[in-house]
Amino acid sequence: MLEKPTTVAFDADDTLWQNEQFFRLTQQRFALLLKDFADPADLEARLLEAERRNLGHYGFGIKGFVLSMIETALDVTEDRVPGSVVRELIAAGQEMLRHPIHLLPDAREAVEALADSHRLLLITKGDLLDQERKLAQSGLGELFDGVEIVSDKTEATYREIFARHGEGASRAVMVGNSLRSDVLPALAAGAWGVYVPHPLTWVYEHGDTPEGHPRFREIERLGLLPDLIQSF
Structure with a gap:
């Protein structure tokens, strides 16, 4: 018994x-920012790959997610991602960290x-x-x-x-x-x-x-x- x-x-x-809905909204914003460099489906797959790869370094959470977005942006643009895009990704992460429950x-x-x-x-x-x-x-x-x-x-x-x-x-x-x-x-x-x-x-x-x-x-x-x- x-x-x-x-x-x-x-x-x-x-x-x-x-929680996850805010990650999804930020990913949509990420896709728009990188639309001239990558297909949205390919970008999503590469971001997921980066997130999985980085879990051992950053753990789970928003900060690791933002760093993985920046890394993916650098990869798909061959290090040519505009600084303004990086700044917007950082701002998006800060918005997520401030979002009410x-x-x-x-x-x-x-x-x-x-x-x-x-x-x-x-x-x-x-x-x-x-x-x-x-x-x-x-x-x-x-x-x-x-x-x-x-x-x-x-x-x-x-x-x-x-x-x-x-x-x-x-x-x-x-x-x-x-x-x-x-x-x-x-x-x-x-x-x-x-x-x-x-x-x-x-x-x-x-x-x-x-x-x-x-x-x-x-x-x-x-x-x-x-x-x-x-x-x-």
Whole structure:
């Protein structure tokens, strides 16, 4: 018999609040700036390649995204990209870092509903300052018993966090929109994994659905989460 969970951990970006839509808008701006040098589809593919290549250097987040755009612009223009374009890309990144938080539907209600009955954690990747800013603006910070901003989400990451904050992975649930980062490594660590799809999830975060796994669940919106957790 599976033990009841005592800890519920949430991903942040595109689970509790919007994030990827701002990256998409900036990519559209990037394509317009480079339209005289590259086909939009080719530019998108080369940017994704640069982002993947640079994750080990810059990690996840807006700053790495901007640096990857600048690198891609240099590549497709053979180092002839106008300085004005580089300046606009930097400005676009700064706008993203200033953008106000928009909570996703049911996010606040789901977190509040579980706050009295479970230990709540926020486990997110990305730039430290930016994630701290977004959490502060979200108004949800006081509801979490712990906040972990990590460089990546792996099986070892989840094992360590759930051991330090609770009763281990076997008594924990990880909730998020990324199969690759939120669900699969959490399942591997022995936790439950609850997948809440978001229509704009970055392609890097896609993964194979672990059909048949006894600790995997999928819900269409966060409003269904409290009842799901109580059913375990």
